[in-house]
Structure formats: C-alpha cells, structure tokens
Amino acid sequence: xxLNSIFPxxxxxxxxxxxxxxxxxxxxxxxxxxxxxxxxxxxxxxLFLAILTALARISHVKALQVIARIYISAVxxxxxxxxxxxxxxxxxxxxxxxxxxTSAIIGFSLNVGAYASEIIRAAILSIPKGQxxxxxxxxxxxxxxxxxxxxxxxxxxxxxxxxxxxISLVKDTSLASLVLVTEMFRRxxxxxxxxxxxxxxxxxxxxxxxxxxxxxxIIQQALEKRLDRYAS
Amino acid sequence: MISIKNLHKxxxxxxxLKGINLEVEKGKVVVVIGPSGSGKTTMLRCLxxxxxPSEGNISIEGQSLDFSHTVPKKSIAAFRRLTGMVFQGYNLxxxxxxxxxxxxxxxxxxKEDKRLAEEKARALLNKVGLSDKxxxxxxxxxxxxxxxxxxxxxxxxxxxxxxxxxxxxALDPELVGEVLKVMKDLANEGMTMIVVTHExxxxxxxxxxxxxxxxxxxxxxxxxxxxxxxxxxxxxxxxLNMLQ
Numbered sequence: 001x002x003l004n005s006i007f008p009x010x011x012x013x014x015x016x017x018x019x020x021x022x023x024x025x026x027x028x029x030x031x032x033x034x035x036x037x038x039x040x041x042x043x044x045x046x047l048f049l050a051i052l053t054a055l056a057r058i059s060h061v062k063a064l065q066v067i068a069r070i071y072i073s074a075v076x077x078x079x080x081x082x083x084x085x086x087x088x089x090x091x092x093x094x095x096x097x098x099x100x101x102t103s104a105i106i107g108f109s110l111n112v113g114a115y116a117s118e119i120i121r122a123a124i125l126s127i128p129k130g131q132x133x134x135x136x137x138x139x140x141x142x143x144x145x146x147x148x149x150x151x152x153x154x155x156x157x158x159x160x161x162x163x164x165x166x167i168s169l170v171k172d173t174s175l176a177s178l179v180l181v182t183e184m185f186r187r188x189x190x191x192x193x194x195x196x197x198x199x200x201x202x203x204x205x206x207x208x209x210x211x212x213x214x215x216x217x218i219i220q221q222a223l224e225k226r227l228d229r230y231a232s
Numbered sequence: 233m234i235s236i237k238n239l240h241k242x243x244x245x246x247x248x249l250k251g252i253n254l255e256v257e258k259g260k261v262v263v264v265i266g267p268s269g270s271g272k273t274t275m276l277r278c279l280x281x282x283x284x285p286s287e288g289n290i291s292i293e294g295q296s297l298d299f300s301h302t303v304p305k306k307s308i309a310a311f312r313r314l315t316g317m318v319f320q321g322y323n324l325x326x327x328x329x330x331x332x333x334x335x336x337x338x339x340x341x342x343k344e345d346k347r348l349a350e351e352k353a354r355a356l357l358n359k360v361g362l363s364d365k366x367x368x369x370x371x372x373x374x375x376x377x378x379x380x381x382x383x384x385x386x387x388x389x390x391x392x393x394x395x396x397x398x399x400x401x402a403l404d405p406e407l408v409g410e411v412l413k414v415m416k417d418l419a420n421e422g423m424t425m426i427v428v429t430h431e432x433x434x435x436x437x438x439x440x441x442x443x444x445x446x447x448x449x450x451x452x453x454x455x456x457x458x459x460x461x462x463x464x465x466x467x468x469x470x471x472l473n474m475l476q
Binding site: 137138144148149153 | 342
C-alpha cells in the first residue's frame with residue numbers, strides 16, 4: 001500500500017515487491033557466506049598484523065621502526081581500491097595469481113593492519129609509565145611487562161576506536177565486488193543489471209549493511225562493559 | 233649488606249647524584265630525608281635500576297653491578313629481584329585483583345606453582361590487614377589499602393631489601409597511619425629497609441639511621457636522636473627548622 005502511493009501503477013508496485021522479495025535471499029547469502037566471513041577473517045589477520053606493527057613501531061630496534069613506518073605510510077597513502085587492484089589484477093603480470101577471495105583477504109588485512117596499528121600504538125603509549133616500573137620492579141622482562149601488564153590495559157583503551165575500524169571494514173568489503181568476490185554488493189549489482197531496478201536493489205543492500213553494523217555496535221557496547229569491570 | 237660506592241646520576245647536563253657512598257647493614261632501617269630535588273628518590277630508583285646510574289657501583293648481599301660499563305639487561309633483571317619497591321603512586325596493576333597483583337611476580341618471574349603462590353599471597357595480604365579485600369580491584373580500594381597491597385606485592389618476591397619511595401605522600405592524612413603501621417611491623421621483623429619519606433615521626437620511631445641529603449650529596453647521617461635534636465650541619469638545621 002505504501003508502494004501504491006508512490007507508484008500509481010499497481011502492476012509496477014507488485015513487480016517491485018516481487019523483486020525485493022526474490023533478491024533478499026541472494027543478498028543475504030552474499031552477506032552470510034562472503035561479506036561477514038571476509039570481515040571477520042580480515043579483522044583477525046589485520047589485528048594480528050597491527051599488534052606486530054605497533055610493537056615494531058615502539059621497539060628500540062631502528063630497522064623494525066623503519067619497516068613499520070614505511071608499511072603504515074604506504075598503506076595509508078594509497079587508496080584501498082588501488083591496493084586491491086594491484087593484488088588481484090596486477091600481480092598476475094609477474095606470475096602471481098591469487099583467487100578473488102584470497103586477494104580481498106590480503107588487501108583488507110594489510111589495510112586494517114596499518115590503521116589499527118596506530119590505534120594500538122597510541123593505546124600502549126597511553127598506559128602510565130608507573131605500570132612499566134611496577135612490572136620491572138617485580139623482576140619482569142620487557143616482553144613480560146608488555147604481555148601481562150601493558151597489552152591487557154591497552155586492549156581496553158583501544159576497543160572503541162577498533163570498533164570503528166571494524167564497522168568501516170564491514171562496509172569496505174563492498175569494494176571486493178570490484179575484484180570479483182561474489183559478496184553482497186556484487187550480487188546486488190548482478191540482480192540490478194537484469195531488472196534495472198537499481199534504486200530498489202541497492203537500497204536493499206544498503207539496508208542490510210546498516211542492520212549488520214547496528215548489531216556490531218551492540219556487541220561493541222557489551223564488550224566495553226565487560227572490559228570495564230575493573231574500572232571505577 | 234647493601235653498599236653504594238661513588239654513585240653518580242646525570243640527566244643530560246644536570247647532575248642529580250654527585251657521588252653517593254652508603255652502606256646499610258642487614259636488618260637495618262634507613263630513612264632518607266631532604267628537600268625536594270635533593271636526589272633522594274633518584275638514589276632509591278638507582279638501587280633497583282629503574283634509573284641507570286651514570287657511574288658507580290651498587291652491591292646487595294654479594295651481588296654487585298658496576299656502572300662504569302654497560303650492564304646487560306639479564307643482570308639488571310636478576311639484580312632487581314633482590315629489591316622490593318613501593319611507589320609513591322602505588323602503581324598497582326588495575327586489571328588485576330589485590331590477590332592477582334601480589335601473585336603476579338612469583339608466578340611470572342619466579343615461575344612459582346600457582347597454588348603455592350596464591351597461598352603465600354593470601355598470607356601476605358593477611359599480614360598487611362587486607363584479608364577481606366583479596367578479590368577487590370585496585371579502583372575499589374582506598375589509597376591506604378592500595379599502598380598496603382603494593383607492600384604485599386613487593387614482599388611477595390622475598391627481596392633482600394625493601395625500598396619505599398615516599399609511600400605515604402599521596403595519601404589522605406587519615407590513611408597514613410595504617411601504611412606506617414605495616415612498615416613498622418616489617419621493621420620490627422628485621423626487614424632491611426630504605427625509606428624516602430617526609431614522615432619525621434616514622435623516622436624517629438622506626439629508623440636505625442637517618443640520612444639527610446641535599447643537592448645530590450649525603451650531607452649528614454646519624455642516629456635519629458642526634459640528627460633531630462642535635463644536627464651538626466647548617467643545611468640539616470635549616471631543613472629541620474622549615475618542617476616545624
């Protein structure tokens with residue numbers, strides 16, 4: 001009835017309803033089998049990379065610092081889409097062929113690794129110097145203090161900004177459609193190209209991204225609350 | 233026994249310690265007093281190498297570090313285990329309960345069995361009067377309680393000497409007493425202690441020796457009675473007068 005008011009032609013309205021219904025399943029499948037796993041795998045790999053990069057960045061070994069700086073600068077200074085194209089379309093020229101899904105995982109992980117490393121580095125540096133001294137004073141080594149005392153506290157500090165990264169990542173995975181990953185937005189493009197109802201199908205995809213991000217922000221709040229248990 | 237020989241500490245051009253010589257016998261309590269900027273905290277932090285001395289030699293119970301050349305990290309970590317440090321700002325681990333704070337060193341550094349470490353930690357918290365706070369996080373403890381956990385945490389490593397860096401300076405006046413009481417008990421048990429403090433009453437009641445520092449040197453040392461009632465040096469007199 002809502003559609004009827006916008007589209008006076010009842011047949012058109014019925015057709016739109018039909019398209020909306022039939023495209024929902026393929027879109028959901030794209031989200032469940034590609035977009036969401038891609039996000040999760042990438043985030044875990046990226047986070048791992050980010051911690052290593054942050055540790056390299058604050059280490060006293062000059063070479064590690066330099067490598068980390070170059071990596072961060074290169075990733076942040078080039079568009080994500082261009083990075084994906086280099087990995088998927090570019091590397092075959094030197095004989096390295098990677099399938100679309102793996103290309104996307106590599107590209108996004110490198111991206112998350114660089115951005116999140118700065119978040120983690122800032123979080124580590126935000127922990128008061130007294131915590132290091134207290135750790136050292138009971139005889140701990142640098143790596144013991146880092147692992148047992150500093151990183152757990154830094155984790156708590158970095159949850160809100162890391163959640164931002166995570167939510168951005170959900171949306172960025174739509175770029176994988178351009179390196180032929182059949183994730184949600186690629187499916188939307190395919191559907192729309194057959195029925196020309198771009199507004200309807202893309203809006204439907206947008207709505208699904210929104211729903212996913214909404215649930216993620218709820219999880220974020222729960223996580224923050226959990227990590228808050230020792231604070232005043 | 234602790235012995236400090238010709239200890240110097242420079243921060244860039246500023247010389248904070250200008251050749252400190254000090255010997256402390258086992259079981260003695262030494263209180264270090266002096267105006268701010270006198271180098272007393274720096275001296276204490278040099279003893280557990282939180283500050284690396286620029287020059288000099290420190291030895292505790294036969295283990296010694298010579299700072300005329302670079303000291304390897306391993307020997308610093310081993311040396312630190314001889315000392316227990318209590319900080320002005322407590323520096324408890326906020327993500328760990330009182331019990332976990334005390335157990336952390338023994339488990340991670342000494343690789344002690346978890347159950348044994350917990351038993352000892354409970355005994356130590358009981359000793360500092362906090363047996364009802366074992367599972368409480370630092371944020372929910374008062375300053376005095378936090379500092380007592382700090383003392384228990386340092387004791388858990390079974391150090392040869394306890395170092396106190398202005399342990400009551402950050403406390404509300406009504407909480408000072410409970411911390412000083414724990415420290416006095418420790419002194420009575422024969423723990424070797426070096427205490428930097430402004431609590432002259434503690435110095436009078438618990439110290440075997442009082443050391444007055446000013447501008448990076450030890451100006452005067454002696455029994456608390458003689459320092460407080462009959463100081464020999466002009467600078468000591470002036471400092472003690474200012475406190476009255």
